[in-house]
Amino acid sequence: MASRNDIENWLARCAMGDRRAFAALYQATSAKLFGICLRVLQDRSEAEDVLQDVYVKIWRNAGKYQVNGLSPMTWLITIARNASIDRLRRRRAMSGDSDGADLQADPAPGPEARAMAASDSARLTGCLGELDERHAQAVKGAYLDGETYADLAARFDVPLNTMRTWLRRSLLKLRECLSR
Numbered sequence: 001m002a003s004r005n006d007i008e009n010w011l012a013r014c015a016m017g018d019r020r021a022f023a024a025l026y027q028a029t030s031a032k033l034f035g036i037c038l039r040v041l042q043d044r045s046e047a048e049d050v051l052q053d054v055y056v057k058i059w060r061n062a063g064k065y066q067v068n069g070l071s072p073m074t075w076l077i078t079i080a081r082n083a084s085i086d087r088l089r090r091r092r093a094m095s096g097d098s099d100g101a102d103l104q105a106d107p108a109p110g111p112e113a114r115a116m117a118a119s120d121s122a123r124l125t126g127c128l129g130e131l132d133e134r135h136a137q138a139v140k141g142a143y144l145d146g147e148t149y150a151d152l153a154a155r156f157d158v159p160l161n162t163m164r165t166w167l168r169r170s171l172l173k174l175r176e177c178l179s180r
Contacts, residue, residue: 002024002028004071007028007076012062014062022055022059025058029076030055033051033077034048036077037050040146041087058076058079124178131170135169152167
């Protein structure tokens, strides 16, 4: 498994056009990012297409990554998650599906959940357990199932800005807990 320093080094070298560094970055991170795309999209072919787009974005934007003490995987995961959600929204718009009933996420653990289980699952689960139950469910919905803030606000019957505050504060608590 690649370390934080390895990934940061590869990103820095990618920013300078180093194809070998890009290949190493892909090798080390593609399984996890594919799992995230698959979890959100629930379609292997679409997840593969989005993953390709994700790595094009990473290649083009590697210079924008800033070493700030946080995990570079967070940056990569955010790109994958956002690209997957964008594709999901385009799919909904093209199908004219406004209720999204057929797009509900499977509650069974997906590939990224199994990958997390291999590394930091116990710590993350413990930290999620320290959150209020509703806040933990909202974090899981947003970051594992690809639900939008608006969807979560409706599900928990809270204003949109309240949901944003829940997620922001929950992520800060998780970061603090995981750094211990």
